[in-house]
Amino acid sequence: MSDSESDIVFRSDMTVQLVRSAAQDGDVVFAARVSTQGEKTLAKAGEDASDRDKGLIRFLMRDRHGSPFEHNSFTFYVEAPIFVFREFMRHRMASYNEESGRYRKMRPVFYVPGTDRNLQQIGKPGAYTFEPGTAEQHAIVEESVRTQSTSAYRAYLEMLEAGVAREVARTVLPLNLYSSMYVTVNARSMMNFLSLRTQHEDSTFPSFPQREIEMVAEQMEQHFAEKMPLTHAAFQDGGRVAP
Amino acid sequence: MSDSESDIVFRSDMTVQLVRSAAQDGDVVFAARVSTQGEKTLAKAGEDASDRDKGLIRFLMRDRHGSPFEHNSFTFYVEAPIFVFREFMRHRMASYNEESGRYRKMRPVFYVPGTDRNLQQIGKPGAYTFEPGTAEQHAIVEESVRTQSTSAYRAYLEMLEAGVAREVARTVLPLNLYSSMYVTVNARSMMNFLSLRTQHEDSTFPSFPQREIEMVAEQMEQHFAEKMPLTHAAFQDGGRVAP
Amino acid sequence: MSDSESDIVFRSDMTVQLVRSAAQDGDVVFAARVSTQGEKTLAKAGEDASDRDKGLIRFLMRDRHGSPFEHNSFTFYVEAPIFVFREFMRHRMASYNEESGRYRKMRPVFYVPGTDRNLQQIGKPGAYTFEPGTAEQHAIVEESVRTQSTSAYRAYLEMLEAGVAREVARTVLPLNLYSSMYVTVNARSMMNFLSLRTQHEDSTFPSFPQREIEMVAEQMEQHFAEKMPLTHAAFQDGGRVAP
Amino acid sequence: MSDSESDIVFRSDMTVQLVRSAAQDGDVVFAARVSTQGEKTLAKAGEDASDRDKGLIRFLMRDRHGSPFEHNSFTFYVEAPIFVFREFMRHRMASYNEESGRYRKMRPVFYVPGTDRNLQQIGKPGAYTFEPGTAEQHAIVEESVRTQSTSAYRAYLEMLEAGVAREVARTVLPLNLYSSMYVTVNARSMMNFLSLRTQHEDSTFPSFPQREIEMVAEQMEQHFAEKMPLTHAAFQDGGRVAP
Numbered sequence: 001m002s003d004s005e006s007d008i009v010f011r012s013d014m015t016v017q018l019v020r021s022a023a024q025d026g027d028v029v030f031a032a033r034v035s036t037q038g039e040k041t042l043a044k045a046g047e048d049a050s051d052r053d054k055g056l057i058r059f060l061m062r063d064r065h066g067s068p069f070e071h072n073s074f075t076f077y078v079e080a081p082i083f084v085f086r087e088f089m090r091h092r093m094a095s096y097n098e099e100s101g102r103y104r105k106m107r108p109v110f111y112v113p114g115t116d117r118n119l120q121q122i123g124k125p126g127a128y129t130f131e132p133g134t135a136e137q138h139a140i141v142e143e144s145v146r147t148q149s150t151s152a153y154r155a156y157l158e159m160l161e162a163g164v165a166r167e168v169a170r171t172v173l174p175l176n177l178y179s180s181m182y183v184t185v186n187a188r189s190m191m192n193f194l195s196l197r198t199q200h201e202d203s204t205f206p207s208f209p210q211r212e213i214e215m216v217a218e219q220m221e222q223h224f225a226e227k228m229p230l231t232h233a234a235f236q237d238g239g240r241v242a243p
Numbered sequence: 244m245s246d247s248e249s250d251i252v253f254r255s256d257m258t259v260q261l262v263r264s265a266a267q268d269g270d271v272v273f274a275a276r277v278s279t280q281g282e283k284t285l286a287k288a289g290e291d292a293s294d295r296d297k298g299l300i301r302f303l304m305r306d307r308h309g310s311p312f313e314h315n316s317f318t319f320y321v322e323a324p325i326f327v328f329r330e331f332m333r334h335r336m337a338s339y340n341e342e343s344g345r346y347r348k349m350r351p352v353f354y355v356p357g358t359d360r361n362l363q364q365i366g367k368p369g370a371y372t373f374e375p376g377t378a379e380q381h382a383i384v385e386e387s388v389r390t391q392s393t394s395a396y397r398a399y400l401e402m403l404e405a406g407v408a409r410e411v412a413r414t415v416l417p418l419n420l421y422s423s424m425y426v427t428v429n430a431r432s433m434m435n436f437l438s439l440r441t442q443h444e445d446s447t448f449p450s451f452p453q454r455e456i457e458m459v460a461e462q463m464e465q466h467f468a469e470k471m472p473l474t475h476a477a478f479q480d481g482g483r484v485a486p
Numbered sequence: 487m488s489d490s491e492s493d494i495v496f497r498s499d500m501t502v503q504l505v506r507s508a509a510q511d512g513d514v515v516f517a518a519r520v521s522t523q524g525e526k527t528l529a530k531a532g533e534d535a536s537d538r539d540k541g542l543i544r545f546l547m548r549d550r551h552g553s554p555f556e557h558n559s560f561t562f563y564v565e566a567p568i569f570v571f572r573e574f575m576r577h578r579m580a581s582y583n584e585e586s587g588r589y590r591k592m593r594p595v596f597y598v599p600g601t602d603r604n605l606q607q608i609g610k611p612g613a614y615t616f617e618p619g620t621a622e623q624h625a626i627v628e629e630s631v632r633t634q635s636t637s638a639y640r641a642y643l644e645m646l647e648a649g650v651a652r653e654v655a656r657t658v659l660p661l662n663l664y665s666s667m668y669v670t671v672n673a674r675s676m677m678n679f680l681s682l683r684t685q686h687e688d689s690t691f692p693s694f695p696q697r698e699i700e701m702v703a704e705q706m707e708q709h710f711a712e713k714m715p716l717t718h719a720a721f722q723d724g725g726r727v728a729p
Numbered sequence: 730m731s732d733s734e735s736d737i738v739f740r741s742d743m744t745v746q747l748v749r750s751a752a753q754d755g756d757v758v759f760a761a762r763v764s765t766q767g768e769k770t771l772a773k774a775g776e777d778a779s780d781r782d783k784g785l786i787r788f789l790m791r792d793r794h795g796s797p798f799e800h801n802s803f804t805f806y807v808e809a810p811i812f813v814f815r816e817f818m819r820h821r822m823a824s825y826n827e828e829s830g831r832y833r834k835m836r837p838v839f840y841v842p843g844t845d846r847n848l849q850q851i852g853k854p855g856a857y858t859f860e861p862g863t864a865e866q867h868a869i870v871e872e873s874v875r876t877q878s879t880s881a882y883r884a885y886l887e888m889l890e891a892g893v894a895r896e897v898a899r900t901v902l903p904l905n906l907y908s909s910m911y912v913t914v915n916a917r918s919m920m921n922f923l924s925l926r927t928q929h930e931d932s933t934f935p936s937f938p939q940r941e942i943e944m945v946a947e948q949m950e951q952h953f954a955e956k957m958p959l960t961h962a963a964f965q966d967g968g969r970v971a972p
Contacts (some may be wrong), residue, residue, distance in 0.1 A: 011816040022265040022316060031425050034320075037345040053297030055563075062689050064682065067576075071427045073265060073316040077277075083900055087809075092821040095313030095429065100278040101812075102939060113897060132895070140891045141898075148901040151880060155873040162869045165850035165859070165893075167939050168842060169870075171812055172877040177959035182274050184314045184429075188340065196550065204690060204725075204770040205550050210831060210896050239690075241727070279494075307925065312818075325659055328586075333796075335578040344569075345696060348809050356654060364651035373651070383648050384655075387641040391658040394637060398630040405626050408607035408616070410696050412627075414569055415634040419657040436522060439793065447933060447968075448793050453588060453653050482933075484970070508751040508802060515913050520806075521829040556824030557913045559751060559802040563763075581799030581915065586764040666845065668760050670800045670915075 008150055009107075011178065012114035014212070015079035016219035018227075025185060025230040029053045032060055032068040045179065053228050061234040066243040069188035070232065076183050076220060081111040084213045087197075093189040098181035101170035109178040110149040113141055117211060128208055135230035136160040148174055187228060191235050191242035194221050200240050250415045251393055252350075254421065255357035258322035258461035259457070261470075266430060268473040274311040275303055297473050304477040309486040312431035312474065317464060318435035319426050324354035326418040327456045330440075336432040341424035344413035349405065353392040354422040356384055360454060372450055391417055424474060435480050436486035437464050443483050494636055495593075498600035499662065500698070501565035504713075508683050509558035509673060511716040512699035515539045518546055536673040547720040552729040555674035555717065562669050562706060565637055567597035569661040570699045573683075579675040584667035587656035591646065595664040596635040603697060614694055634660055669686060677721050677728035681705050686726050737879055738836075740907065741843035743837060743941070744808035745948035747956075752801035754959040758782045759796040761789055783959050790963040795972040798917035798960065805912050805949060810840040812904040813942045816926075822918040827910035830899035832890065838907040839878040842870055846940060856935055878904055911925035916957060920964050923950050929969050 033056075060068055080088075097189060099106075113119065119141060120132030152172050159169035185193065197209045197217040209217070225232040235242070270357075276299075303311055323331075332339060340358070356362065362376030362384060381395035395415050428436065440452045440460040468475040478485070546554055566574075575582060585592075598607070605619030605627060634646075638658050645655035671679065683695045683703040695703070711718040721728070762785075789797055809817075818825060828835075842848065848862030848870060881901050888898035915924065926938045926946040938946070952959040964971070 020265055020270075020314075022263055022318075027263075027318075031340045031742055034340050034347045034423060036424055037342075062691065063693070067340050070436060071263075071318050071340070071425055072847070073427075075265075075270075075314050080898065082815075082904070086815065088813075089818055090825065095310060096819065097274045097277050097310050097314070099280075103279045111900065117897070119893050119897055121896070133893070137891055137893050140888055141893055144901055148884050152877050152903060155877050159869060159873055162863070162866055164848050164866050164870055168848055171810065171905040172903050172904050173841065173900050174881060175811070180277060182277055184313055184316075184912055186427075200959070205548065205727075208548070234956075239845050241691075305934065306936070324657065325661070329568075329572065329575075332572075332575055333582065339576065352655065360654070362654055364653070376650070380648055380650050383645060384650055387645055387658055391638050391641050395660060398634050402626060402630055405623055406625050407605050407619070407627055410607070411603070411605055413569065414597065414662040415630055415660050417638060417658050417660050418568070439577050448791065448970075449655050450792070484934075506751055507755075508749055508804075509929045513804075517826045520826050520909060520911055524827075553824060553826050557749075557804050557826070557911055559872045559913075561800050581796060583760045583763050583796050583800070585766075666763060668763055668800055670802075672913075716970075728852075 007059055007108055008153060010110045010112045010146065010149070011109060012112055012117070014084070014215045014219065014224075015077070016216055017077045018074060018223040019074045019077045019182070020071065020075040020119070021223075021227055023060070023074055024052065025228050027072045028057055028060065028068045028187070028228070028231055031071045032056060032065065040062065045239060052235075057230050058234045061238045061243050064243040066188050069191070069243060070186045072187050072228070074185055074187075074190065074220075074223065074224075074227070078183060078216060079178055079180045079210065080216055081176045082179055084210075084216060085181065087210065087213050088183070088216070091189070091193050093185070093192065095184040096181055099179045102167040105166060105171060106170060106177060106179075108153045110145070110153075110174070111176040111178065111212070112145045130211075139180075149176060184236075187224065187231055188242060190220065190224055191240075193217065194224070194235075195240050195242050198240075204239055205241055228230070235237065247319075250351055251396060252352045253355045253389065253392070254352060255355055255360070257327070257458045257462065258320070259466075260320045261317060261466040262320050262425070264316065264470055266317055266470045268296065268300065268471050270315045271300055271303065271311045271430070271471070271474055274314045275299060275308065278450055284360065297477075300473050301480070303476045304481045304486050307486040309431050312434070312486060313429045315430050315471070317428055317430075317433065317463075317466065317470070319428075319446050320423065321426060321459060322421055322423045323459055324419045324455065325422055327453075327459060328422055329418070329454050330453065331459070333430070336428070336435065338427040339424055342422045344416075345410040348409060349413060349416060349420060349422075350400070350418050351396045353388070353396075353417070354419040354421065354455070355388045355392075366420070371455075388419060392419060413429075430467065430474055431485060433463065433467055434483075436460065437467070437478075438483050441483075446449040447482055448484055493594055494639060495595045496598045496632065496635070497595060498598055498603070500570070500701045500705065501522055501563070502709075503563045503704055504560060504709040505563050505668070506561040507559065507709075507713055509560055509713045511543065511714050513537065513558045514543055514554045514673070515544065517557045518542060519550065540654050544720045544723070546727050548723045550729040552674050555677070555729060556672045558673050558714070560671055560676065560706075560709065560713070561675075563666065564669060564702060564711075565664055565666045566669070567662045567698065568665055568700055570702060571665055571667065572661075573696065573699050574669070574702070575680050577675070579678065580673070581670040582667055585665045587659075588653040591652060592642070592656060592659060592663060592665075594639045596631070596660070597664065597698070598631045598635075598637075599663040613684075616697075631662060635662060673710065673717055674728060676706065676710055677726075679703065680710070680721075681726050681728050684726075690725055691727055736837055737882060738838045739755060739841045739875065739878070740838060741841055741846070743813070743944045743948065743953075744806070745945055746806045746950040747803060748806050748911070749804040750802065750952075750956055752803055752956045754782065754957050755959055756787065756801045757786055757789065757797045757916070757957070760800045761794065762921070765830075765915070770775065786959050787963045787966070788908075790960075790967045790972050793972040795917050798914045798920070798972060801916050803914055803919065803949075803952065805918075805954070807912060808907055808909045809900060809945055810905045810941065811908055813902070813939075813945060814908055814910065815913070817945070819917070820922050822921065824913040825910055827907045830902075831896040834895060835885070835899060835902060835906060835908075837882045839874070839882075839903070840905040840907065841874045841878075841939070857927050859940075863924065874905060878905060916953065916960055917971060919949065919953055920969075922946065923953070923964075924969050924971050933968055934970055
């Protein structure tokens with residue numbers, strides 16, 4: 001609770017940890033089989049998927065039988081800047097609990113674009129491409145972000161010290177401030193998220209996410225691919241369109 | 244697959260099995276704490292809840308902070324008559340996969356009210372009460388249900404044998420036919436379901452569920468109370484209104 | 487309220503009436519423009535869409551910007567058999583109010599397949615095709631449906647006359663009984679519904695709906711096409727996949 | 730598009746305009762009546778509600794029959810600071826389209842607390858009360874907000890002028906920047922929103938919203954009360970708990 005101006009941290013990465021999951025390919029298979037067999041045949045943990053299972057999962061994905069992909073859950077702990085959370089929470093098929101600037105003093109952790117972040121936007125809405133940007137552009141961004149973040153956090157601290165309510169003082173903090181949250185989703189909802197928040201221009205349905213939310217999405221996708229490899233492969237091969 | 248008319252089964256009970264869950268009181272506590280602490284402090288399985296946790300859960304319930312109750316999941320396998328599933332699936336915050344009469348031949352299992360099922364409805368909509376019913380009423384229900392179910396299933400079989408598509412033949416089957424499904428919910432959604440589908444006249448918000456869906460709800464509630472005892476107690480003490 | 491066995495009606499059609507709507511292509515355009523212009527520029531009723539509008543709507547559909555298609559609403563009154571409503575209500579992004587067999591005596595109106603309803607199912611799940619069916623198949627379906635419906639309704643009436651509660655008596659009624667409901671959806675949700683409940687084999691994502699729900703969907707689509715012609719055209723040309 | 734530093738605007742109010750609605754008490758009544766009458770009897774625009782209607786609406790609210798309150802829609806145009814939109818969009822039963830900092834240059838409009846904004850927070854989470862605050866506190870808030878906003882917007886402009894992508898430059902802008910959006914909700918969803926985002930300590934379920942989102946909610950409530958007076962009165966008298 002003794003965060004001060006001098007403790008300011010600048011980061012260029014995102015934290016995504018899978019803190020809890022109940023998810024495996026077998027769940028999809030057996031949820032689907034209740035339709036055709038009407039029996040309780042849920043997968044045992046660790047049970048191997050057969051070739052027949054692979055075919056069934058691909059069929060479900062192709063024919064957009066979405067509900068079998070819902071009987072599972074992933075809970076992630078995410079640290080990312082507020083402008084990323086703003087986009088994230090537009091996805092309504094998910095459960096969120098975020099750190100509250102009304103209930104706690106925000107820590108001085110701010111996002112600054114890394115040197116590999118493309119800074120120059122070219123083209124028109126819906127068809128933007130990005131170029132790396134010049135050294136000068138990188139310098140001005142680095143300078144601006146650091147100066148503004150530091151100045152804003154100092155003002156925040158001054159208001160708190162003057163006895164101003166946290167919920168008022170926080171309003172001067174910039175969108176690159178880090179926040180943290182738990183988010184719980186099922187595989188169907190996650191595929192929808194990945195479909196829109198990772199880039200895949202070769203798809204029937206292209207997407208052009210902001211790089212920073214894509215950095216979060218890519219980490220989520222790794223966990224997804226690990227826990228449900230057949231489902232992930234079918235999603236990938238089917239053009240990354242969620243059922 | 245050789246179900247025939249002579250195999251008809253009549254049941255008066257409901258099957259509710261908890262086939263998978265990732266749910267404990269600690270999840271509520273730690274999801275809530277991210278708001279005030281902004282740290283990853285998810286419960287370890289088996290960790291005991293302190294008195295402070297109990298207070299926090301009651302506070303969240305009372306002030307209707309609903310989202311901390313969403314980071315968990317219960318998957319049930321349910322067998323119940325179609326008229327129960329019709330009511331069940333009106334609850335949209337849940338994931339369903341049900342046996343399909345288009346994809347499989349329905350088995351001859353039918354619901355008949357048990358001898359303890361009240362048959363006489365008294366009063367007006369919104370304030371019905373039920374009386375046990377006379378012996379004659381029980382006799383006519385028993386007789387009607389058995390005769391109609393048997394006759395309908397015979398007609399169903401005849402159409403199938405004549406090569407009629409299952410999706411057409413099934414339309415003569417009655418609403419007391421058993422079906423089966425998986426349903427996945429989180430605790431918040433389940434509390435909403437229980438609040439509306441179990442009777443609790445002493446609440447600010449009374450409810451008058453049909454007895455058969457209440458039989459399903461009561462079994463679900465037992466599993467809920469076992470997995471999340473503090474959350475269940477706070478729900479119960481708070482008038483059974485979901486946050 | 488004097489429905490009796492002799493009043494039984496058999497129907498082969500579905501009723502879909504658009505009872506209320508607040509929906510036009512202009513709403514999509516102007517909801518989208520808030521993103522790029524940040525101004526309130528909602529369409530005036532009757533205002534014509536320009537070529538630029540057409541392009542924008544196609545762009546939104548292709549890039550799956552779904553939210554601009556949500557700021558509108560359609561309320562339909564639908565009469566259809568219960569087995570159709572069972573499929574309909576699996577669509578969770580909609581609002582439903584259906585006639586209640588607990589609160590009112592159900593009227594004796596039953597669905598019987600028309601002579602143009604294909605009765606023979608060929609192939610495997612996910613790739614069924616239908617053939618018209620033989621004269622004998624049509625005869626047995628007609629006969630079975632009429633006999634079972636009549637017999638079930640008679641049993642229903644007898645139970646009601648004996649003082650048995652409606653909610654118990656109704657359980658012998660078959661799935662081809664007509665019910666009625668209001669359903670309210672927005673265009674995005676409707677496109678998802680149409681995408682799954684009308685047949686379109688040439689799409690990337692084929693669908694194989696049961697004919698009877700397709701009969702409802704086709705009528706809904708006519709209303710949609712009339713109220714939002716540019717949106718409907720973009721949906722049609724884009725492979726009938728909802729954004 | 731020539732916004733410059735010298736054009737900075739500071740506001741202390743919120744804009745809420747009802748741009749489109751299809752909503753009246755009669756819709757609730759007639760949606761409910763389909764349950765008991767199974768007939769299409771939707772209200773004509775302007776039709777008066779009878780005393781019987783009033784009773785029905787109160788009954789529906791008390792017994793939490795929520796679905797009849799969903800067959801209507803309100804579309805609002807809202808201008809408010811980003812920290813308000815962050816809370817607003819946690820409400821998932823709604824449709825949003827917001828101005829995009831990726832697609833357009835944000836205008837220099839910032840929120841500064843008015844002189845009547847309480848600045849001092851007293852008590853513990855869940856039971857905060859607010860005091861007006863001292864003259865010094867008001868001075869420091871005014872000064873900090875103006876200085877930080879001006880400085881941040883200047884940095885934003887400099888980055889844009891240097892050719893940095895809008896989506897990167899915007900990250901230095903503070904949470905008190907105004908944005909604009911369309912939001913579409915139905916009455917049930919709006920009552921849930923009002924229940925949580927307006928203060929009503931005398932309720933069974935107290936709420937403690939941040940003042941700025943309450944300023945938006947209060948304006949929405951006025952429109953709601955005007956369009957659906959009986960529904961609003963029943964909501965108010967029933968303790969402001971949404972069904």
